[in-house]
Amino acid sequence: DARVTQTPRHKVTEMGQEVTMRCQPILGHNTVFWYRQTMMQGLELLAYFRNRAPLDDSGMPKDRFSAEMPDATLATLKIQPSEPRDSAVYFCASRGGSNEQFFGPGTRLTVL
Amino acid sequence: TQLLEQSPQFLSIQEGENLTVYCNSSSVFSSLQWYRQEPGEGPVLLVTVVTGGEVKKLKRLTFQFGDARKDSSLHITAAQPGDTGLYLCAGDRGSGTYKYIFGTGTRLKVLA
Numbered sequence: 001d002a003r004v005t006q007t008p009r010h011k012v013t014e015m016g017q018e019v020t021m022r023c024q025p026i027l028g029h030n031t032v033f034w035y036r037q038t039m040m041q042g043l044e045l046l047a048y049f050r051n052r053a054p055l056d057d058s059g060m061p062k063d064r065f066s067a068e069m070p071d072a073t074l075a076t077l078k079i080q081p082s083e084p085r086d087s088a089v090y091f092c093a094s095r096g097g098s099n100e101q102f103f104g105p106g107t108r109l110t111v112l
Numbered sequence: 113t114q115l116l117e118q119s120p121q122f123l124s125i126q127e128g129e130n131l132t133v134y135c136n137s138s139s140v141f142s143s144l145q146w147y148r149q150e151p152g153e154g155p156v157l158l159v160t161v162v163t164g165g166e167v168k169k170l171k172r173l174t175f176q177f178g179d180a181r182k183d184s185s186l187h188i189t190a191a192q193p194g195d196t197g198l199y200l201c202a203g204d205r206g207s208g209t210y211k212y213i214f215g216t217g218t219r220l221k222v223l224a
Contacts, residue, residue: 004154035214042200042214042215042216042217043155043200043214043217044214045211045212045213045214048211056211091154091155093154099143099145099160099204100157100160101157101212103153103154103155103156104154105152105153105154106152106153106154
């Protein structure tokens with residue numbers, strides 16, 4: 001069955017390193033979201049794309065985070081340089097014609 | 113500032129008990145969704161409510177959207193261990209983008 005996939009599932013890195021997270025949305029879905037989930041802040045929207053164009057990235061720290069969709073089957077979220085406060089679970093979600101978002105399993109990031 | 117406050121934050125009950133989770137805001141939403149999230153997975157949509165006063169049922173779960181579309185509740189009848197998880201409400205402010213803001217979450221544990 002169709003699912004959103006994310007890689008890697010877990011990432012441990014040291015402060016200052018670049019981190020790249022990848023997402024494959026459900027085929028045919030034209031809207032892709034990136035979220036971050038922490039115990040303190042809950043689930044926060046970082047950015048989202050429609051038809052590969054960025055529509056809103058106001059939730060994303062601009063100085064170190066960047067999000068792109070090189071093609072319709074791949075969305076990336078990069079952090080450079082990473083900091084311990086970036087430790088969280090990062091979710092990608094995609095949406096087709098309805099208002100239902102389908103979430104991936106998440107990438108658990110730990111920055112030491 | 114969290115737009116959507118959920119209560120209670122944590123709930124531990126015995127199998128067979130009833131419970132209600134609340135989602136409150138001072139803002140009006142054009143629609144509101146409820147999700148359940150299990151450990152290690154992304155949230156999964158349970159229901160979307162769009163009309164003030166609307167009530168939807170999903171087996172033992174009953175969802176209600178407040179008349180003023182500022183709040184919602186989720187009632188579970190005869191809870192089962194399989195209902196254990198993190199329950200999230202999410203509201204759309206109605207910008208036409210279907211960009212949902214997530215609530216603070218209610219972590220439910222149902223003991224056998």
